[in-house]
Amino acid sequence: MREREKMEISRGRDGRRRWMEAGLRGAGRWRVAAGRSWVGTFRTVDEEKPLFDPGNDTTTSTVEWAMAELLRDPAKMAKAREEAEEVLGNVGLVQESDILKLPYLQAVVKETLRLHPPAPLLVPHKAEADVEMCGFTVPKNAQILVNVWAMGRDSSIWPNPTLFSPERFLEKDIDYKGRDFELIPFGAGRRICPGLPLASRMVSFILASLVYSFHWKLPAETKPEDLDMSEAAAGFTLHRAKPLLAIPITSV
Numbered sequence: 001m002r003e004r005e006k007m008e009i010s011r012g013r014d015g016r017r018r019w020m021e022a023g024l025r026g027a028g029r030w031r032v033a034a035g036r037s038w039v040g041t042f043r044t045v046d047e048e049k050p051l052f053d054p055g056n057d058t059t060t061s062t063v064e065w066a067m068a069e070l071l072r073d074p075a076k077m078a079k080a081r082e083e084a085e086e087v088l089g090n091v092g093l094v095q096e097s098d099i100l101k102l103p104y105l106q107a108v109v110k111e112t113l114r115l116h117p118p119a120p121l122l123v124p125h126k127a128e129a130d131v132e133m134c135g136f137t138v139p140k141n142a143q144i145l146v147n148v149w150a151m152g153r154d155s156s157i158w159p160n161p162t163l164f165s166p167e168r169f170l171e172k173d174i175d176y177k178g179r180d181f182e183l184i185p186f187g188a189g190r191r192i193c194p195g196l197p198l199a200s201r202m203v204s205f206i207l208a209s210l211v212y213s214f215h216w217k218l219p220a221e222t223k224p225e226d227l228d229m230s231e232a233a234a235g236f237t238l239h240r241a242k243p244l245l246a247i248p249i250t251s252v
């Protein structure tokens, strides 16, 4: 393949063009990368290996990590399932509108994004002018990487930070929508991920459907506490080093 298309999608406030570029892959899939040439931070990714595939791998990775964390802690899996059963009864399928009625499930999603942000350094930004911040000077044109992975594991913000505990979000009114700076897996401000509303719905809906519609178990040889939780970087994104292998055992 080497067909490529470039399409203008809008103009930035500075009047310069924003564009998206899409390439038809050999495998027949379209992959779309957002262009950021107007600020020079997120040039189009390499044709064969995108550095950041905003819509796909971020969302699937979040669902996979959430399932891994729940399978590693059967009590939390049971709690998520019980909540869904209590709220939904025997309706059979989760509807998107049900998500708001599932606070524990939403807390699982937040906790997953805290511990496993798919874009651990967001994407590189650049200072347009000298900035004073917390006693530091960030010089004009400096490249800025925001380490949200480390922020999620900072014990001065999160008690017992490496513990997967959705309960912490039941006690605190913190969300990932860019207002609470201790949890910004989608970034914040003008350049916050434009896919946030869709991603938030997709991750919660898929996870709720998996948890509600099936019981799950790990392969016989894997004990929950031994589940491999290693991470592997791929461009700007962070995934499970080994794909999660999980077995659905019953349906409603």
Ligand code: HEM
Pocket: 034, 035, 036, 042, 054, 055, 056, 058, 059, 062, 117, 118, 119, 122, 123, 185, 186, 187, 188, 191, 192, 193, 194, 195, 196, 198, 199, 203
């Ligand atoms: C869990 C899922 C997702 C996460 C954690 C995520 C995270 C991010 C982050 C951290 C950025 C960079 C923000 C910054 O500049 O600081 C970003 C940018 C972007 N995301 Fe997402 N994203 C997700 C899903 C999606 C989805 C589903 C879409 C599209 C349907 C999407 C579209 C985009 C686009 C187009 C950009 C570039 C925006 C720009 O250059 O201004 N993302 N995302």
